[in-house]
Amino acid sequence: MKKIITGSFLTLMLVFGALATAVPQAEAACSYPGYINSAGNCVQSYMNYSYQLNNNNSYQLNRVAGLEAKILQLLALLEQLRDLQDQLEQGGGIGGNSDVDVTTRSATDIKDDEATLRGEVDFNNEDEATVYFQYGKSLSSLKYDTTHFVLDEDDDDEKFEHTVIDLDDDTKYYYRAVAEDENDDRDYGRILSFTTDDDGNSSNDDEPDLDVDNATDIDEDSAELNGSVDMNDFKNGLVFFVYGEDEDQVEDIENDYDEYADIDEDGDDLQKVKVDSDLDGDEDYDYTAYNLDEDQRVYFSICVEYEDEDDDEVINCSSVEDFTTDGNSSSDDEPEITTVGYTSVTDDSAKMKGSVDMNDFDNGIVFIVYGEDEDQVDDIADDYDTYSDIDEDGDDLQKIKVESDVDGDMDFYATTGGLDSNTDIYFAACVEYEDEDDDDVILCGATKDFETDN
Numbered sequence: 001m002k003k004i005i006t007g008s009f010l011t012l013m014l015v016f017g018a019l020a021t022a023v024p025q026a027e028a029a030c031s032y033p034g035y036i037n038s039a040g041n042c043v044q045s046y047m048n049y050s051y052q053l054n055n056n057n058s059y060q061l062n063r064v065a066g067l068e069a070k071i072l073q074l075l076a077l078l079e080q081l082r083d084l085q086d087q088l089e090q091g092g093g094i095g096g097n098s099d100v101d102v103t104t105r106s107a108t109d110i111k112d113d114e115a116t117l118r119g120e121v122d123f124n125n126e127d128e129a130t131v132y133f134q135y136g137k138s139l140s141s142l143k144y145d146t147t148h149f150v151l152d153e154d155d156d157d158e159k160f161e162h163t164v165i166d167l168d169d170d171t172k173y174y175y176r177a178v179a180e181d182e183n184d185d186r187d188y189g190r191i192l193s194f195t196t197d198d199d200g201n202s203s204n205d206d207e208p209d210l211d212v213d214n215a216t217d218i219d220e221d222s223a224e225l226n227g228s229v230d231m232n233d234f235k236n237g238l239v240f241f242v243y244g245e246d247e248d249q250v251e252d253i254e255n256d257y258d259e260y261a262d263i264d265e266d267g268d269d270l271q272k273v274k275v276d277s278d279l280d281g282d283e284d285y286d287y288t289a290y291n292l293d294e295d296q297r298v299y300f301s302i303c304v305e306y307e308d309e310d311d312d313e314v315i316n317c318s319s320v321e322d323f324t325t326d327g328n329s330s331s332d333d334e335p336e337i338t339t340v341g342y343t344s345v346t347d348d349s350a351k352m353k354g355s356v357d358m359n360d361f362d363n364g365i366v367f368i369v370y371g372e373d374e375d376q377v378d379d380i381a382d383d384y385d386t387y388s389d390i391d392e393d394g395d396d397l398q399k400i401k402v403e404s405d406v407d408g409d410m411d412f413y414a415t416t417g418g419l420d421s422n423t424d425i426y427f428a429a430c431v432e433y434e435d436e437d438d439d440d441v442i443l444c445g446a447t448k449d450f451e452t453d454n
Contacts, residue, residue: 119177295327354429
C-alpha cells in the first residue's frame with residue numbers, strides 16, 4: 001500500500017510540475033483572455049493543452065481553465081486512494097517476501113471486550129513458521145501484536161487462533177494474520193475487521209470482588225478473621241464471614257445457598273457472622289471468632305449476598321484461607337504458612353508467592369507445589385511429611401524448593417515455566433519442619449489457582 005500511495009502522490013507532483021511549465025505566465029500588459037506568444041506578443045485567443053488522468057478521463061487545459069483542471073486531477077487521485085482504502089477494508093492484504101503464506105480468517109466469539117482472531121498458514125517448503133496477529137482501532141495503525149508462537153509443519157495447511165481481551169465495547173477493530181518463515185521474512189494476510197458488542201446491557205455488570213486475608217492474633221480458642229469486598233456495579237451488599245473445621249462446608253457456601261439467612265450453622269464445623277448489612281462501594285473487614293477448639297485447623301472465607309442483574313438473590317465468596325489454633329500440649333507455636341497469590345501470568349509461566357512465620361520453630365524448608373490436579377495439591381500436607389518424599393506427577397503435580405533453612409519470617413516466591421496454555425493451575429505454599437516431638441511434618445497454606453493465557 002505504501003508503494004501505491006507514494007507512486008500516486010509522485011504522479012500528482014510531476015503532473016502539477018508539468019502544468020506549471022506548460023501554462024504561460026500572464027503579464028500585466030496582456031489582458032484576459034489573451035496570452036504572450038513566443039514572439040512576445042499578446043494574442044487574444046486561448047492556448048489549449050490536452051492531458052489524461054489516471055482514470056482515463058481527458059481534459060483540455062488552457063490558461064483560464066488550468067486551476068479547474070488541477071483540482072479535477074487531484075479529486076481523481078483522491079478517488080483512487082479511497083478505492084485503495086475500500087479494498088483494504090474488504091480484505092485486500094499486502095504480501096511480503098516470506099517463504100510461507102498466511103491467510104486472515106474471520107473473527108469469532110465476539111463479545112463486548114474480547115474476540116477470537118483466526119488465521120491459516122501454508123508452510124510451502126518450510127518446516128515451521130512463527131505466527132501472530134496485528135490489530136488496532138485504525139486501518140492504518142495495527143499497533144498491537146498478539147503472542148508469537150511457532151507452528152510445525154504437521155499438515156500442509158495449519159489453522160491458528162488467538163483470543164484478544166480487554167477490548168473496548170461497541171468499537172470497530174482491524175486485524176490481520178502475520179507469518180514469519182525461518183529467515184524472519186514476513187507474509188501478511190488481508191486486513192479484516194469486527195465490531196465488539198455494546199456493553200450497555202446490565203447483564204454485563206461487574207460482579208463484586210472479594211479478597212480474604214490472613215488470620216491474625218491466633219490463640220488457643222480465638223483468632224481475628226480479615227477480608228475485603230468491592231461491590232463494583234452492585235449495591236446493598238450483605239457482608240459476612242463463614243468459618244469452621246469442615247473445609248467442604250466453608251468452600252460450598254456460594255454453591256449451596258442464595259441468602260445469608262438460609263445458611264445452616266453446624267457447630268464447630270460451620271459458623272456464620274454478619275459484618276455489614278448495606279455495603280455500597282468497597283470496605284475492609286475484620287472479626288474476632290471466639291470459642292474455637294485448641295490445636296485445630298479452622299477454614300474461613302468472606303462472602304456477600306446481593307441482588308444480581310436479574311434481581312435474584314445470590315452469594316459470592318472469596319477463596320478459602322485457614323489457620324491452626326494454638327494447643328496446650330506445648331508452649332511452642334507452630335509455623336504460619338500462607339499462600340499469598342500470583343503475578344506475571346503468561347501462556348506458559350507465572351510467579352507464585354507465599355509467606356511463612358516459623359514462630360517457635362527453626363530450620364524450615366519452604367517450597368511451593370503446583371499443577372493441574374487440585375486434589376494432589378490440596379493433599380500435600382496430609383500425604384507427606386517431608387519435601388523429599390513428594391512424588392512429582394508431570395503436569396498434575398510439581399514442587400519447587402525456595403529456601404532450606406528458614407528461621408523467623410519471610411516472604412518468598414517461585415517462578416515456573418513450561419505450563420500448558422489456557423489451563424487452570426493450582427498451587428500452595430508449604431513448609432517442612434520438625435515439630436515439638438522432633439517429627440518431620442509439612443504445613444501448607446490454602447490452595448489457590450490461576451489460568452494461563454491463550
